Amino acid sequence: MATPSIRTVTVPDDELLEALQPAPDGIRLVRWDFRSSPAGAELAEIDAVVLPYMSKEDLSGQLRTVPNLALVQTQTTGYERVPEMAGEGVAVASAAGAHAAATAEMAVGLAITSLRGIDVAVKNQLVGMWKPGRFPGLADRKVLLLGVGGIGEEIAKRLDAFEVELTRVGSSARTDGRGQVHGSEELIDLAESHDVLIVITPLSDSTRGLVGKELLAALPDGALVINVARGAVVDSEALTAEVVSGRLYAALDVFDPEPIPEGHPLWSAENAIITPHNGGNTGAFWPRVVRLLRRQLEALAAGDEPANLVVRGAWEHQPIS
Numbered sequence: 001m002a003t004p005s006i007r008t009v010t011v012p013d014d015e016l017l018e019a020l021q022p023a024p025d026g027i028r029l030v031r032w033d034f035r036s037s038p039a040g041a042e043l044a045e046i047d048a049v050v051l052p053y054m055s056k057e058d059l060s061g062q063l064r065t066v067p068n069l070a071l072v073q074t075q076t077t078g079y080e081r082v083p084e085m086a087g088e089g090v091a092v093a094s095a096a097g098a099h100a101a102a103t104a105e106m107a108v109g110l111a112i113t114s115l116r117g118i119d120v121a122v123k124n125q126l127v128g129m130w131k132p133g134r135f136p137g138l139a140d141r142k143v144l145l146l147g148v149g150g151i152g153e154e155i156a157k158r159l160d161a162f163e164v165e166l167t168r169v170g171s172s173a174r175t176d177g178r179g180q181v182h183g184s185e186e187l188i189d190l191a192e193s194h195d196v197l198i199v200i201t202p203l204s205d206s207t208r209g210l211v212g213k214e215l216l217a218a219l220p221d222g223a224l225v226i227n228v229a230r231g232a233v234v235d236s237e238a239l240t241a242e243v244v245s246g247r248l249y250a251a252l253d254v255f256d257p258e259p260i261p262e263g264h265p266l267w268s269a270e271n272a273i274i275t276p277h278n279g280g281n282t283g284a285f286w287p288r289v290v291r292l293l294r295r296q297l298e299a300l301a302a303g304d305e306p307a308n309l310v311v312r313g314a315w316e317h318q319p320i321s
Contacts, residue, residue, distance in 0.1 A: 003303055003305075003314070003315070004047070004070040004071070004091075004313075004314040004315070005047070005303070006027070006047040006048050006070060006071060006300040006301075007026060007027065007028060007045075007047055008027075008028045008030065008041050008045045008046050008047050008048075009023075009027060009028070009029055009030075009046075009047065009048045009049070009050065009297065009300070010029075010030050010031065010032035010038055010041070010046055010048070010049045010050065011029060011030075011031060011032070011050045011293075012031070012032065012033050012034065012050060012051065012052040012053075013031065013033060013052070014031060016050070016290070016293070017029055017030075017031050019286075019290045020290065020293055020294060020297065023297060023301075024297050024298050024300075024301035024302075025301060026301045027297050027300060027301045028040075028041070029297075030046075032046075032049065033052070034052070034055075034057070034059050034062045043065055043066050043067065044066075044067055044068060045068075046066050046068065046069065047068060047069070047070050047071065048069070048070060048071035048072070048073065048300065049063070049066070049069065049071075049072055049073070050073045050074075050075065050293065051072060051073065051074050051075060051082070052075070053075040053076065053289075054075075054076060054277075054281075058081075058085065059085050060084065060085040060086075060087070063085055063086050063087065063090075064087055069086070069087075069090050070090065070091060070313065070314050071090065071091045071092075071093060071300075071306065071313065071314075072085075072086045072090055072091070072092050072093070073092075073093045073095075073293070073296060073306070074092070074093070074094050074095055075095050075098070075289050076094065076095055076099070076280070077094055077095060077096050077097075077098070077099050077100075077103075077150075077151065077202075077280065078094070078202065078203060078230055079092055079094045079310050080203050080204075080230065083310075083311045086311075089313055089314065090311070090313050091306075091309055091311055091312055091313025091314055091315055092309070092310050092311040092313070093296065093306050093307065093308045093309050093310065094308045094310050095289055095292055095308065096149075096150055096308045097150055097288075097292065097308070098280070098285065098288040098289045098291075098292050099151070099279065099280030099285065099288075100150045100151045100153075100154045101154055101284055101288075102279065102280045102281070102282040102284050102285060103151045103154070103155075103200070103228050103279040103280050104151055104154035104155040104157070104158050105158070105282070106228050106253055106275070106278065106279040106280075107155050107158075107198055107200065107226055107228045107279075108155065108158045108159065108162075110226050110228070110251035110253065110273060110275070111138055111143075111196060111198070111224070111226055111251065112138055113251065113273060114224050114226075114249055114251045114273055115135060115136045115137055115138050115141065115196070115224065116135050116137055116138070117133060117135035119273050120133070120135075136195070136222075138162045138164060138196075139162055139163045139164070140163060140164070140165070141164050141165070141195040141196050142164070142165045142167070142193060142194045142195050142196070143159060143164045143165065143166050143167070143194065143195070143196045143197075143198060144167050144169065144187075144190055144191060144194040144196065144197045144198070145159075145166060145167065145168045145169065145198050145200070146169045146184075146187070146197065146198065146199045146200065146201050146210075146211070146229075147169075147170070147198075147199065147200035147201035147202070147229065148168050148169070148170040148176070148181050149200070149201075149202065151200050151228075152168070152200045152201075153178075155198060155200060156168065156178060164196075167182065167190055167194065168180070168181050168182065169181065169182045169183070169184055169186065169187055169190065170182070170183065170184070171183070171184055171201075171206070172184075173186070184210065187210075187215055188214055188215050188218045189218075191215055191218035191219045191223075192218050192219070192220065193220075194219070194220075194223065195220070195222075195223055195224065196223065196224045196226065197211070197219060197223065197224070197225050197226065198226045198228070199211055199225070199226065199227040199228065199229045199233055199234060200228055200229045201229055201233055202229065202230070203229065203230035203232055203233055207233050208232050208233065209232070209233070209234075209235050210233055210234075211225070211227075211233055211234040211235065211239070212234075212235040212238055213235055213238035216235070216238050216239060216242050216248065217242075219248060221247055221248075222247075222248070222249065223248055223249070224248070224249040224250070224251060225239060225242075225243075225248055225249070225250045225251070225252075226250075226251045226252075227250075227251075227252050227253065227254050227255075228253045228254065228279045229254060230254055230256075231252075231254040231255040231256030231257070231258060232256040234256070236255060236256045236257075240264075240265055240266055243266060243269050243271055243272050244265045244266070244269055246271060248271070249271045249272070250266070250269075250271070250272045250273070251272075251273040252266075252272065252273070252274050252275070253275045253276075253277055253278060253279045254277055254279070255274075258277060259276065260274065292307075295307065
């Protein structure tokens with residue numbers, strides 16, 4: 001199969017269109033917000049599209065109208081539902097790397113906030129209460145990190161400075177440059193001896209509900225669960241029961257479903273911290289995603305394979321670069 005020729009690429013808004021100018025020679029950029037027709041190109045001319053950031057809309061109807069679509073590029077690390085929306089044979093590339101630093105920052109920030117009682121201090125401040133207390137802290141805690149990809153590595157780097165005892169878990173047991181990676185089949189046994197569980201594994205058929213009732217029950221009393229991955233990696237009902245009972249603490253940037261429904265017990269749980277899926281959404285996002293998209297356009301203009309392919313599509317039979 002020949003390498004696809006990408007010449008017309010759509011971006012979802014004027015801000016991104018301007019930021020990516022000038023386009024590499026041979027690449028034409030046009031705006032398509034998926035609510036109206038593409039501005040400046042016919043559907044039959046489009047070869048690749050960049051999706052809106054954090055869109056939860058089902059765009060399959062729009063994408064399936066592009067007869068020569070070869071590539072869909074996300075602006076997020078996660079790409080669940082995108083291959084199904086794009087359709088068979090269409091390549092999908094993620095924005096892996098663009099959010100790594102910010103999401104790692106969120107994971108460590110949530111850990112410190114909970115383990116140092118900063119959330120408690122903020123609540124006390126609102127009622128004018130000065131109430132010193134001793135909290136666990138992050139130093140010397142045993143941290144179980146579920147996920148060893150790009151963001152997992154960035155979390156591990158940041159935890160180095162906090163003098164924790166870190167155990168890492170991936171899809172399979174192996175050794176890498178940082179040391180031992182345990183397999184996911186060891187999770188329940190490992191959970192029994194850890195104070196903090198940080199979840200950053202991608203959502204897939206094999207990880208949906210991976211942090212379930214049995215794993216949560218294995219964590220010791222007072223353990224903290226931090227989720228900066230995708231909500232559905234954790235069994236929401238089981239986690240809610242453990243947190244509302246007071247046995248576990250939670251610091252959640254994601255949940256299933258999102259937003260957390262009005263009146264849900266977690267909103268009023270004193271041992272829960274909730275942030276509204278802000279993990280990668282910092283000032284670092286924009287320049288990093290622009291740099292990534294520029295590199296992708298340069299690769300496409302040169303006839304090279306784009307980075308971060310999670311579905312290879314027309315590049316399926318090309319050597320993996």
